[in-house]
Amino acid sequence: MKLSALILSVLFSGAAHAQQEAPVVVSGTVADEATRAALLERLRSVYGAARVVDQLSVGTVAAPANWNEYVAKLINPNLKLVSRGELKVEGSKVSLRGDVASEEQRRQIAGDIAASLNPTYTVNNGLRVAVSEQGVLDAALADRIIEFESGKAALTEAGMAVLDQMSAAMQKLKGVKVEVIGHTDNAGSRAGNLSLSQARAEAVKAYIVGKGIAADSIAVSGEGPDRPVADNRTPEGKARNRRIEFKVIQ
Structure with missing residues (x-):
């Protein structure tokens, strides 16, 4: 037996x-x-x-x-x-x-x-x-802000430097879909901020696709001022709210 x-x-x-x-x-x-x-x-x-x-x-x-x-x-x-x-x-x-x-x-x-x-x-x-896929992205971003020119969707050199590191991290995430989410502070109109946050998310996607990340693995959205993480009554809070998030969605 x-x-x-x-x-x-x-x-x-x-x-x-x-x-x-x-x-x-x-x-x-x-x-x-x-x-x-x-x-x-x-x-x-x-x-x-x-x-x-x-x-x-x-x-x-x-x-x-x-x-x-x-x-x-x-x-x-x-x-x-x-x-x-x-x-x-x-x-x-x-x-x-x-x-x-x-x-x-x-x-x-x-x-x-x-x-x-x-x-x-x-x-x-x-x-x-095992390190989670979201953990890989969070570690690469390390709470840093991806900088843009004021009021525009054009990345600064400092913003590009952060995205170079994010692109390297995303190369490790085979078969994972990531959402790039743009956020703004509450200065100006909500409609304008929604449009700006969407444009900035699109700019981030374009940059990291240029670094070899598959375009179909990246979704984008703009949340405008609707999801603050800090107090918009202070300059420091506004700076924190003007941010890009990377979120594993699949």
Whole structure:
């Protein structure tokens, strides 16, 4: 007899907001229908019944003592911290791979796995700490303001220098769509500011496309004065509100 083999594939999309709806596919062979039912019940209790895709089969296999109990302990809510991941249990061999948000999460999940198994099990921890796509953009911008000539959509040399670094960061984000959002302070008419913020966002897109970023990966919008992040009653606040945002949208 071959050993029981359970493969749990947690297949999340790259964007964090989409992870909650991604399917959880469970496949492999177990010894009997009772084991299959227990595993599915455990998965559905953790992820929700609608997300679990059942590809389990029942066959002629053997398993270590108390195998069902140990596998049930492995399928715990901390697995929801893993994106683009896979948990594979084959007899007493366990492997886990995927992305987590921090080293603390990686240690926590690895510690939980070790604590839930007896010493006869071997564990291959393939988790890695992944930097989010939005984090890459935020780090490149580093709270700096992309400068334009006063009242115009023409970039200054300082603004171009920041966009050179943003373009290099965006080259790392393969298959990711980014929205460039223009904002202004509240000086002048709202209609004029909406038009100016849109024009500045378009200018940013044109510049970074010129640096090799695919045009169809960039959306643009102008919010004008509608979303201030600082007090428009002070010069410092107005300067902060005249800004460009980069937002991962896909």
